[in-house]
Amino acid sequence: MPPPRKSEAPAFIRSTADFARHVGLAxxxxxxxLNGxxxxxxxxxxxxxxxxxETGFTPNAHALHLKGKRTSMxxxxxxxxxxxxxxxxxxxxQRVLRARGFSSLIEVCTPGAGRDVxxxxxxxxxEGVVFIGHFLREEIEARxxxxxxxxxxxxxxDHFGLRNAHTVALDRAAGMAAVVEHLLDLGHRRFGLLGIGKGPVSRIDRPTGVQAALRGRRLDPxxxxxxxxxxxxxxxxxxxGRRLAASFVALPDRPTAFLGLNDEIAIGAQRGFQEAGLRVPRDLSVTGFNNQDICQMTSPTLTTVDQGIEATVEAAAELLLAQLGKPLPARPVVRTIVPRLVLGESTGPVRG
Amino acid sequence: MPPPRKSEAPAFIRSTADFARHVGLAxxxxxxxLNGxxxxxxxxxxxxxxxxxETGFTPNAHALHLKGKRTSMxxxxxxxxxxxxxxxxxxxxQRVLRARGFSSLIEVCTPGAGRDVxxxxxxxxxEGVVFIGHFLREEIEARxxxxxxxxxxxxxxDHFGLRNAHTVALDRAAGMAAVVEHLLDLGHRRFGLLGIGKGPVSRIDRPTGVQAALRGRRLDPxxxxxxxxxxxxxxxxxxxGRRLAASFVALPDRPTAFLGLNDEIAIGAQRGFQEAGLRVPRDLSVTGFNNQDICQMTSPTLTTVDQGIEATVEAAAELLLAQLGKPLPARPVVRTIVPRLVLGESTGPVRG
DNA sequence: GGTATAAACGGACAGCTGTCCGAGAAAAAG
DNA sequence: CTTTTTCTCGGACAGCTGTCCGTTTATACC
Structure with missing residues (x-):
C-alpha cells in the first residue's frame, strides 16, 4: 500500500505521532x-x-528503551x-519473574548454539540471563x-562446579543419602544403581551421597x-530402566534395592521387574528422583526425591535480581538447595 | 559509578560509538x-x-528496529x-519459529491478564501473536x-469456534470416533465417559465424535x-479419574469400555479399577487422549490418541508467517488437524 | 617527491520517545 | 471588552543505528 500522506489518517497507528493525529492533539x-x-x-x-x-495504542518499547528505560527482559x-x-x-x-515485573525471553540452547543465543x-x-540445565562446560563458561x-x-x-558462575544447584548428594538411609533402615544392604555413575564428580553429585550414606554405616560402597x-x-x-531391570533379573546375588537416576528410569525398571514376575516392594524396592507427577500414577506409587523446585527458582531469581544495578560481585555466589525424600509404595523392608 | 568522560574508554561497551572508540576507528x-x-x-x-x-559486542537491537529492521519476535x-x-x-x-529466524516471547496468560500481555x-x-490453549472467549476475541x-x-x-480468528484446531471428534470404532470392533456396546461431557459444543468436540461413531452403527448414544x-x-x-472409576465399580450394568478425556484421567481410572480388583483389559477397556509419555509407562500401556502436535504447530507457524507483510485476509482461516489412534494394551475384546 | 587513488573521517539525517521551553491560543477573570 | 491565567502547540534535543556525502588523510603509483 502507498504510504499515507502526512495529513491523512494512517492505516495503522504505530507511533505517538500517528496516535496524536488520530486524537487531534499535538x-x-x-x-x-501518557506520562502523567x-x-x-x-x-x-x-x-x-x-x-x-479504543485503539489499544502502546508506545514503542524499543524507543523507550533507547531513551533509557529499562528493558525489563x-x-x-x-x-x-x-x-x-x-x-x-x-x-x-517465568512466574516469579513476571511477578517482579520482568518478561522472559526463552531460548533453547543446543550445544554450539549458546553463542548466538x-x-x-x-x-x-x-537485564539478566538465566541458564537452566546442563550445558557444555567450556561453552557456558565462555558465555x-x-x-x-x-x-x-x-x-x-543446576550446573554445578563452574568457575566464576553464580549458581543455584540441587544437593543431589543429600537427596541420594536420604534415599539410601531410608533403604538401609528397611534392611537393604545391596543396591542396584540405575543410570547413576559410580564415581562422584562433585561433592553434591548422586554417587557422593550414596557413598556417604553407606560409609556412615560402616559399609563399603x-x-x-x-x-x-x-x-x-x-x-x-x-x-x-526397563532394559536395565531385565539385565538385573538374571544377575546372581541380585540387589534388593534399586536407585534410579530419575523417575522415568525407576518406573521403567519397576515395570521391567514386574514383567519378570517380581513384585514391588515385596521382592525388591525401587526409588526414583525428581518427584514428577507420574510417580503418583504408577502402581505401586514411587518413592522419590522432591527437587524443591520452588526454592530453587526463588533463589535463582533473588540471586539474579540482586545483581541488577550493583556492580557484579567479585566472587561467584553458590547456593545449594537440599531436596526432600518423598515416600511412596515402591520401597519396603527386605524380605526375610 | 561516575559517567566516563568522552575521551576515556567506557566501563562497558554499549553502543557502536563505544565500540569504535575501543577499536580506534570512526x-x-x-x-x-558490521553491515558488509x-x-x-x-x-x-x-x-x-x-x-x-573479543568483546562480543552486538548492536542495539532496539535501535535497529527503530531504523526499520524487523523485530523477528x-x-x-x-x-x-x-x-x-x-x-x-x-x-x-519455539523450535519451528527459531528455524525460521524468529525468537519467541512467551507469556502465561491467566484469565483477565490477556489485555496486558x-x-x-x-x-x-x-510480528505476530500465537495463542495456545483455552481462554475466555470474550477475552481472546477482544485481543x-x-x-x-x-x-x-x-x-x-486449539480454541475452536472463535469468530474472526485464524485457527488451527485438533479434530477431537475424529479422534474420539476412531477410539469408539476401535472399541465397537472389539464388541463393546456400553461406554463410560470420563470427563467427557455428553452434549457436543462444536462439530469437532469429543462428544460429537462419540455420537457420530455410535450413530454410524445404528446405536443410540x-x-x-x-x-x-x-x-x-x-x-x-x-x-x-481414580475417583470416577471407584464410582463406576459399584454401578449396576457397568460399561465395558471407558473413554478418558485425557491420559491422566484414563490412567487414574485404570488404577482405580485395578485397585478394585478388576483387570484391564480382561474385565474392561480404558482409553486416553493425547498420547503423553506416561501412556507407555503404565501397565498395561494405554490405548490413546496422538494429537499430531508436529502437524498442528507446523500449520500454525505457516498460517502465522503467511500473514506477514500481506494485508490481513478478510475471512478467518481455519485449519483442522486429524489425530491418530495409538493402540496400547488397555483395550481388548469384550469378555464373552 | 609529486600526484592520483583509495580509504577513513565526521557531520547530518531519519526513526520514535520523553522532556524542555518559548510562543501562541483559548479560557477565565475582571 | 480587556487583562490575566491556563493550556496547547510545535520546535529542539538526546539516545543508537545505518546510510549518505563531502572532506581529510593515508597509500600507491609514477
Whole structure:
C-alpha cells in the first residue's frame, strides 16, 4: 500500500505521532498525558484516555528503551523443552519473574548454539540471563565471561562446579543419602544403581551421597553397589530402566534395592521387574528422583526425591535480581538447595 | 559509578560509538564493517572482526528496529505452563519459529491478564501473536480485535469456534470416533465417559465424535454412554479419574469400555479399577487422549490418541508467517488437524 | 617527491520517545 | 471588552543505528 500522506489518517497507528493525529492533539501533549505530567485539562486527559482504550495504542518499547528505560527482559537459556523438571523450573521462573515485573525471553540452547543465543540476548539488552540445565562446560563458561564483560547479571541453575558462575544447584548428594538411609533402615544392604555413575564428580553429585550414606554405616560402597549401565545404550528414559531391570533379573546375588537416576528410569525398571514376575516392594524396592507427577500414577506409587523446585527458582531469581544495578560481585555466589525424600509404595523392608 | 568522560574508554561497551572508540576507528567505519559495505581495507575489516570476537559486542537491537529492521519476535500466549500437551506444542512451536529466524516471547496468560500481555507484545512490536490453549472467549476475541486493529497477524491453536480468528484446531471428534470404532470392533456396546461431557459444543468436540461413531452403527448414544462426572469435583487429573472409576465399580450394568478425556484421567481410572480388583483389559477397556509419555509407562500401556502436535504447530507457524507483510485476509482461516489412534494394551475384546 | 587513488573521517539525517521551553491560543477573570 | 491565567502547540534535543556525502588523510603509483 502507498504510504499515507502526512495529513491523512494512517492505516495503522504505530507511533505517538500517528496516535496524536488520530486524537487531534499535538504529539507532545499526548506524550504528557501518557506520562502523567501536570498542567493538563481534565477534558484533554479524558479524550486521550478514551482514544487509548479504543485503539489499544502502546508506545514503542524499543524507543523507550533507547531513551533509557529499562528493558525489563530476562533471557532464559534452556537446554531443551522436553525434560519435565527443567520445564517445571522454567514455568515457575517465568512466574516469579513476571511477578517482579520482568518478561522472559526463552531460548533453547543446543550445544554450539549458546553463542548466538547469548548474543541475541545481549543485542536485546536483557537485564539478566538465566541458564537452566546442563550445558557444555567450556561453552557456558565462555558465555558467562561474555556476559560479565558487558556487566550483564547471570544465574546458572543446576550446573554445578563452574568457575566464576553464580549458581543455584540441587544437593543431589543429600537427596541420594536420604534415599539410601531410608533403604538401609528397611534392611537393604545391596543396591542396584540405575543410570547413576559410580564415581562422584562433585561433592553434591548422586554417587557422593550414596557413598556417604553407606560409609556412615560402616559399609563399603564398592561391595554394596552394583551397576549394569554399561550393558545398554544410555538414554535416561523409561526404556533404559526397563532394559536395565531385565539385565538385573538374571544377575546372581541380585540387589534388593534399586536407585534410579530419575523417575522415568525407576518406573521403567519397576515395570521391567514386574514383567519378570517380581513384585514391588515385596521382592525388591525401587526409588526414583525428581518427584514428577507420574510417580503418583504408577502402581505401586514411587518413592522419590522432591527437587524443591520452588526454592530453587526463588533463589535463582533473588540471586539474579540482586545483581541488577550493583556492580557484579567479585566472587561467584553458590547456593545449594537440599531436596526432600518423598515416600511412596515402591520401597519396603527386605524380605526375610 | 561516575559517567566516563568522552575521551576515556567506557566501563562497558554499549553502543557502536563505544565500540569504535575501543577499536580506534570512526563509528561510521565500524558500522560499515558490521553491515558488509564495500570500499574497506581488509586490514581494517579484520581489526574490527577481531575486536568483535573479543568483546562480543552486538548492536542495539532496539535501535535497529527503530531504523526499520524487523523485530523477528513472535509473542506466544499460553494458558499455563503445566499442561503437558500445551507444553509440547509450545516447545515445538519455539523450535519451528527459531528455524525460521524468529525468537519467541512467551507469556502465561491467566484469565483477565490477556489485555496486558497483548499490550506488552504490541509495545515490543512483535510480528505476530500465537495463542495456545483455552481462554475466555470474550477475552481472546477482544485481543484478536486489538491485534487486527494494529495489523498484527495471529493464530489461535486449539480454541475452536472463535469468530474472526485464524485457527488451527485438533479434530477431537475424529479422534474420539476412531477410539469408539476401535472399541465397537472389539464388541463393546456400553461406554463410560470420563470427563467427557455428553452434549457436543462444536462439530469437532469429543462428544460429537462419540455420537457420530455410535450413530454410524445404528446405536443410540443416549443409552450406550454413561457419565458420572457430576459426582466429583472436576479436575481433569489422575485423581479425578481414580475417583470416577471407584464410582463406576459399584454401578449396576457397568460399561465395558471407558473413554478418558485425557491420559491422566484414563490412567487414574485404570488404577482405580485395578485397585478394585478388576483387570484391564480382561474385565474392561480404558482409553486416553493425547498420547503423553506416561501412556507407555503404565501397565498395561494405554490405548490413546496422538494429537499430531508436529502437524498442528507446523500449520500454525505457516498460517502465522503467511500473514506477514500481506494485508490481513478478510475471512478467518481455519485449519483442522486429524489425530491418530495409538493402540496400547488397555483395550481388548469384550469378555464373552 | 609529486600526484592520483583509495580509504577513513565526521557531520547530518531519519526513526520514535520523553522532556524542555518559548510562543501562541483559548479560557477565565475582571 | 480587556487583562490575566491556563493550556496547547510545535520546535529542539538526546539516545543508537545505518546510510549518505563531502572532506581529510593515508597509500600507491609514477
Amino acid at each position: 504529539r507532545t501533549t499526548v506524550s504528557r498525558v 505530567q501536570p498542567g493538563l485539562k481534565q477534558k484533554t486527559i479524558d479524550r486521550v484516555q478514551k482514544a487509548l482504550a 530476562i533471557g532464559i537459556c534452556v537446554e531443551d523443552l522436553a525434560t519435565p523438571p527443567a520445564l517445571r523450573k522454567l514455568a515457575m521462573l 547469548v548474543r541475541h540476548f545481549q543485542s536485546l539488552r536483557v 558467562i565471561a561474555e556476559l560479565n564483560a558487558h556487566g550483564t547479571p547471570h544465574v546458572v541453575v 564398592a561391595t554394596c553397589t552394583v551397576t549394569l549401565d554399561h550393558l545398554h545404550e544410555r538414554k535416561n528414559d523409561f526404556d533404559f | 563509528r561510521t567505519t565500524v558500522s560499515r564493517v 559495505q564495500p570500499g574497506l581495507k581488509q586490514k581494517t575489516i579484520d581489526r574490527v572482526q577481531k575486536a568483535l570476537a 513472535i509473542g506466544i500466549c499460553v494458558e499455563d505452563l503445566a499442561t503437558p500437551p500445551a507444553l509440547r506444542k509450545l516447545a515445538m512451536l 497483548v499490550r506488552h507484545f504490541q509495545s515490543l512490536r512483535v 484478536i480485535a486489538e491485534l487486527n486493529a494494529h495489523g498484527t497477524p495471529h493464530v489461535v491453536v 443416549a443409552t450406550c454412554t454413561v457419565t458420572l462426572d457430576h459426582l466429583h469435583e472436576r479436575k481433569n487429573d489422575f485423581d479425578f
